[in-house]
Amino acid sequence: MENRDIGRLLRLKVPWKVIDVRMSGDLKRVDIELGVEHDRMVGCPSCGTMCSVHDRVRRTWRHLDIMDAECYITADIPRTRCEKCGILRIKTSWADEFVSYTNMFEKKTLGLLRSMPISRAAMEMRIGYGVVEGMMDRFVHKALDMMDLSSVRNIMLDETSSKRGHRYITIITDADTGRIIFMCKGKGADSIGEFRKWLVEHNGDPRNVRMVSCDLSRSFLSGLDKHFKRMRIVYDRFHLVQMANTALDEVRSKNQVNGQRDKKLRFTLLRNSGRLSEDDRKRVFDVKNDNVVLGKAYEMKESLLQLYDYPDRMSATEHLRQWLKWVFAEGTDRMKRLGNTVAKHFSKILNWFRSRMSNGFLEGLNGMIQSTKRIGRGYPNTDNFIRIIYFRHGRLDV
Numbered sequence: 001m002e003n004r005d006i007g008r009l010l011r012l013k014v015p016w017k018v019i020d021v022r023m024s025g026d027l028k029r030v031d032i033e034l035g036v037e038h039d040r041m042v043g044c045p046s047c048g049t050m051c052s053v054h055d056r057v058r059r060t061w062r063h064l065d066i067m068d069a070e071c072y073i074t075a076d077i078p079r080t081r082c083e084k085c086g087i088l089r090i091k092t093s094w095a096d097e098f099v100s101y102t103n104m105f106e107k108k109t110l111g112l113l114r115s116m117p118i119s120r121a122a123m124e125m126r127i128g129y130g131v132v133e134g135m136m137d138r139f140v141h142k143a144l145d146m147m148d149l150s151s152v153r154n155i156m157l158d159e160t161s162s163k164r165g166h167r168y169i170t171i172i173t174d175a176d177t178g179r180i181i182f183m184c185k186g187k188g189a190d191s192i193g194e195f196r197k198w199l200v201e202h203n204g205d206p207r208n209v210r211m212v213s214c215d216l217s218r219s220f221l222s223g224l225d226k227h228f229k230r231m232r233i234v235y236d237r238f239h240l241v242q243m244a245n246t247a248l249d250e251v252r253s254k255n256q257v258n259g260q261r262d263k264k265l266r267f268t269l270l271r272n273s274g275r276l277s278e279d280d281r282k283r284v285f286d287v288k289n290d291n292v293v294l295g296k297a298y299e300m301k302e303s304l305l306q307l308y309d310y311p312d313r314m315s316a317t318e319h320l321r322q323w324l325k326w327v328f329a330e331g332t333d334r335m336k337r338l339g340n341t342v343a344k345h346f347s348k349i350l351n352w353f354r355s356r357m358s359n360g361f362l363e364g365l366n367g368m369i370q371s372t373k374r375i376g377r378g379y380p381n382t383d384n385f386i387r388i389i390y391f392r393h394g395r396l397d398v
Contacts, residue, residue: 006032013093015040016075023069030066034075044082045090054081057089062101062127064108070126073102099138101127106135114392133384140387143396149174149181149204154357156236157214159187160366162373162382169386170195173365175213175357180365180394183386192223213357215239216345234357235348237308244301245270247338251297254334269294273302293332300327300335304342313353320346368393 003018012018012034020033036042041050056076063071079089095102101109105125109132112121122132154175159168162185170191172182182195196206206228213234214220224231252269265287268280276284288295303323310316320342327339342349369389390396 010034010073010094015042016093028069030069030071032063032071032073034073036076036078042078042080042090044080044085045088046085047082049082049084051080051082053078054087055079059092061095061099062105063094064102064104065126101131101135109135110139110391136391137387140390140394140396143394144390146397147181147202149199149202151176152181152199152204153208154211154355155181155209155213156357157212157220158366159219160369162385167382169382169389171365171369171389175211178395180390183389185382185386188219189223189226192220192227196227211351211355211357213355216243216341232351232354233348234351234355235345236357237352240342240349241305243341244304244338247334248297248301250334251332252294255291255294269298272305296330297332297335300331304338307349308352310353313350316353317350320350365393 003021006021007016007018010018010032015036016034017036018032019035022031022033023029036053038053041052043049044051056078058074058076060072060074063073065071073094075092077089077092079087081087091097094104099106109121109125109127112124113132113136116124118132118136119129122129125132152174156173156175157170159170161167162169168185168187170182170184170187171180172195173179174181182198184191184194199206199209207230209228209231211232211234212224212228213236214224216235216239221233224233248269249266252266265283268276268283269287271280273284284298288298300323303326307316307319307323310319324339324343327335331339372388372392373385
């Protein structure tokens with residue numbers, strides 16, 4: 001293969017060309033020498049004026065392996081003497097400034113990193129752990145610096161555990177695009193304040209954010225009331241289902257059928273009734289006949305979730321009012337506690353009919369994040385964990 005062909009593979013641009021290619025005696029290293037002709041004028045990297053070369057700076061970069069041989073690119077980079085701009089070093093098309101690897105090498109490394117731990121990617125590319133980590137950090141920081149939040153109107157808000165001991169990360173996504181647009185350590189009002197600042201720094205306007213989908217916990221409410229006064233809160237459908245199932249499961253636990261624990265029955269009762277098989281439907285029917293308390297709690301759970309089958313807010317409001325009357329009149333203490341929570345957040349639950357927003361996407365994202373944590377065998381440093389989440393799941397644009 002001729003030097004000209006190698007230059008085409010490297011996608012070299014004028015005035016660069018391949019000067020020499022050398023291979024070590026043990027066939028374990030290939031060196032490609034690039035350069036610019038000594039008598040050639042080059043363009044100023046700032047203004048484009050053709051200038052003479054002032055001097056040259058020698059640099060070496062790691063490139064993609066050739067078969068089993070490590071490949072390195074070396075070049076004497078000219079510095080131009082421009083009457084207007086002064087002495088400046090011209091840019092290289094194959095690598096960014098201040099890095100020790102080519103763009104192609106970085107692209108392959110980051111591709112591996114999306115599906116394997118940093119240590120494994122480093123081993124595959126035959127480089128140090130810190131080099132791979134530095135690539136990921138550089139990619140994430142560049143994407144976050146470029147992030148434009150001017151179009152954000154609706155958001156989804158949740159938290160995920162970063163490590164044991166009730167350590168959490170706040171995650172906020174753009175409900176319209178599914179992008180992660182903010183993460184920080186902790187949860188609560190302070191996290192909302194940090195998000196507001198981040199939003200403004202990235203061309204966003206807090207006054208334009210109309211709706212937020214979140215769970216029924218109090219941790220974020222004061223921050224939302226303080227920093228996003230115009231925002232309408234939509235209590236998440238997914239969390240309401242989860243809360244209703246938790247209440248039913250506690251009733252089941254205290255009212256075992258025939259005094260026996262039945263795991264299959266438990267999951268049958270918690271499953272969406274529309275997805276039950278004929279055998280499961282018969283089991284539920286038998287339970288409702290054999291255990292009046294559990295049967296009624298199951299019907300209350302199912303009736304609450306039928307809320308989302310109504311076509312509009314008005315009919316759903318009437319259904320929810322009738323449901324509350326029924327629960328407070330005939331429900332167990334546990335179901336009445338569920339009723340109290342629903343009554344307290346009545347309007348925010350019904351706001352779903354204005355937006356149809358749900359944190360189901362975030363719950364799926366949370367599952368992928370926890371899988372990432374397991375693959376990496378935990379991340380003691382929360383900042384590193386946040387960066388790997390951004391990198392693998394953030395849908396970043398660079």
